Amino acid sequence: MEPKAVLREAWELYRAHWRHFIPIALIFYLALSLLTLVLTLALGWLGAITSAFVSIAGVFWLQGALVEAVQDVRDGRADLTIAETYRRVGPRFASLASAGILAALAITVGLILLIVPGLFLLTIWSVIVPVIVLEGTAAMDSFGRSRELVRGSGWNVFGVIVLTILVLFAASLALSLVLAALPDSIQGYLQNVISGSLIAPFAAVAWTLMYYRLRERETSAEPTAVPA
Numbered sequence: 496m497e498p499k500a501v502l503r504e505a506w507e508l509y510r511a512h513w514r515h516f517i518p519i520a521l522i523f524y525l526a527l528s529l530l531t532l533v534l535t536l537a538l539g540w541l542g543a544i545t546s547a548f549v550s551i552a553g554v555f556w557l558q559g560a561l562v563e564a565v566q567d568v569r570d571g572r573a574d575l576t577i578a579e580t581y582r583r584v585g586p587r588f589a590s591l592a593s594a595g596i597l598a599a600l601a602i603t604v605g606l607i608l609l610i611v612p613g614l615f616l617l618t619i620w621s622v623i624v625p626v627i628v629l630e631g632t633a634a635m636d637s638f639g640r641s642r643e644l645v646r647g648s649g650w651n652v653f654g655v656i657v658l659t660i661l662v663l664f665a666a667s668l669a670l671s672l673v674l675a676a677l678p679d680s681i682q683g684y685l686q687n688v689i690s691g692s693l694i695a696p697f698a699a700v701a702w703t704l705m706y707y708r709l710r711e712r713e714t715s716a717e718p719t720a721v722p723a
Contacts, residue, residue, distance in 0.1 A: 498654035501708060502662070505701035508568065515573040516696035519564055519580060523557045524691040528684065548596060554695075555595030555624060559584040561699035562628045562706075590627050594634040598623060618653045619645050624699075625706035644709040652705065659701050663694050 509516065527550060534542035534549070563583045567575045575583065584591070598620050605613030622644055623637040632640050645652050667690050674682045 498651055498658055501655050501705050502658050502701060505697060505704050508565070508704070509697050509700050512564075512568045512573060513696070515568060516561065516564060516700070517692055519560055519577050520557060520695045521688070521692040522577065523553065523560075524688045527553050528688060551596050551599050552592035555591045556584065556588050557695065558595075558624045558699050559587055559591045559628045561696055562625050562703045564696075565700055565703040566629060584628060587627055587631075590632075590634040590637070591624065594623050594627060594637050597634075598638070614653070618649055618656060621645065621652055621656060621702060622706040622709065625703050629706070644706070644713060648709060648712065652709075655701060655705050659698050663698060666690065666694050 530549065531546040534546040536542070538545065560580050560583075563580050564573070564575070567573055567580065598616070602613050602616045602620070605611075605616050607613070619642040620638055621641065623641045626632045626637045626640045626644070627634070630640065667686075670690050670693075671682075671686060674685055677685065
């Protein structure tokens with residue numbers, strides 16, 4: 496699995512279906528920003544903490560919806576509406592939210608302590624969302640399943656992660672320069688909504704395609720039965 500080839504395929508798929516991917520993310524970020532504002536105004540610091548956990552859970556739910564969308568358009572066309580896409584991933588919300596919060600906390604602690612453990616966890620758990628959505632794996636089982644898929648391709652997976660993060664950083668930087676003239680409060684809001692709507696789908700496409708590459712490698716490595 497060549498990291499550059501994965502990113503190239505992700506860009507081609509994103510460019511071909513951006514009209515489908517971006518609205519899925521835009522609706523989510525508009526709703527999330529409104530919910531965050533309401534919680535913060537109503538509950539103060541407690542609302543801010545609550546909204547942080549809601550945001551983490553929600554972002555993983557969005558990633559699940561985008562994984563479903565990627566699977567939908569792999570045949571060249573989008574057969575599901577936005578509502579149907581979210582309904583498909585609805586039954587997986589609890590698994591996505593719990594796995595996402597646990598992964599985010601563990602990876603953050605690993606990055607704060609020694610950096611390397613955080614990067615290691617980020618690598619071996621990079622496909623927990625596709626595993627939950629596409630294989631129906633439970634939240635706790637998704638960590639082991641993701642590590643099983645990544646085993647033997649860790650450096651290539653890490654390469655895809657690094658390249659994706661660099662693309663996201665460059666896009667965020669360009670957007671911040673465009674919005675620099677706006678007041679800080681408005682700039683922060685637009686930065687969050689626009690960058691999430693434009694950038695999150697690309698990351699989801701790249702990491703979902705990475706999942707498919709890992710599955711193909713796993714399938715090709717399985718021994719074929721020899722007839723007697």
